[in-house]
Amino acid sequence: MARPGGRSARIQAAIFKAVEELREEPDGPDLTVPAIAARAGVTPSTIYRRWGTLNELLAQVAAQNLRPDAPPEATGDWRRDLEIWLRQFVEEMSSDPGRAMLREVLGGERAENAGQCSAYTRQQLDAILDRARDASDEPPSTDELLDGVIAPVMYRILFTRAAPDDDYAIALLQRTLER
């Protein structure tokens, strides 16, 4: 049977932290398993046995980092909330660190981590849309927003080297709201 308790959790936390710290390293981040293990005070074999591969470890760390740190801002006007949230989302995802995390999440073998990532944005959207429904309004569905706004933005981030899509994203949002 599995044993997620105490020690395992502590070690995983130490390893995740080690990855973050090594990213900040001034002279080029040395993201190798031995380096991460050393920083975390753990033997490399622990990492290999738990994650199998550096790619898998980085995928899980990235998924965790993509977890939103706060619920979407609530101004009272849900359309405005959506716009504010979207601006931040696009900025974060299209930044260099954001792109790197997306690469890493998608680089992992198991779809689990990528799924987690989209679950997060779904939750954030749901939070805003729930408030809209409380106000007896008729907002679009989460899926309509995913298809109409999030997906096109992500496609461009992943498949082109294009600059920040700020206005473009807002235009997509307006169009989806008008339907």
Add this chain to the structure above:
Amino acid sequence: MARPGGRSARIQAAIFKAVEELREEPDGPDLTVPAIAARAGVTPSTIYRRWGTLNELLAQVAAQNLRPDAPPEATGDWRRDLEIWLRQFVEEMSSDPGRAMLREVLGGERAENAGQCSAYTRQQLDAILDRARDASDEPPSTDELLDGVIAPVMYRILFTRAAPDDDYAIALLQRTLER
């Protein structure tokens, strides 16, 4: 100055072929640099010098494999052509080999390969849309199709483990054509 001539091209072709062949291997594909080099009749250092990393090599191979092997079918009815092409596109991309290639293209450090990939689908769409314009019709723009159909399909393939989206994709296409 660069020397893409003769030998380099031959070696690159041999290496790409080696990757393909190792994928077919019955008892688990051994996609390591040394294995690829051995199969291609080349020393590993050649691969390391040219691509730097296994991820980069696989990204470029995947980009090449995602190149469409034929122009979209032409039935005379461009709406039908779009539908036929889309069905095949979705089937190919959501298959296990297709997903693996997408992972590999996106896993590379440089955006170049992913960009190539989306350029290919853009070309295919353009080919169909050009025929529509020749017929003095008013088809949607390439970007409208990318935003309205391709992006949502890709988002689901990349971020969920959901099953083949055949009908879903067609529904997206219909909606985009009606606008």
Add this chain to the structure above:
DNA sequence: GGCACTAATGCAAATATTTTGCGTTAAGGA
């Protein structure tokens, strides 16, 4: 065509990494 220049490769030693067997530690259940 022959020649000079040097990018691209081959080779092999030096490093770095990943894997693996076995002993030890510590969750989780009785």
Add this chain to the structure above:
DNA sequence: TCCTTAACGCAAAATATTTGCATTAGTGCC
């Protein structure tokens, strides 16, 4: 508390990556 065994540490073995130097072969020039 005791037992079972998942998870870890350690170190040797197996692989993979890097690097310096020698060799091969595109490319431009005469």
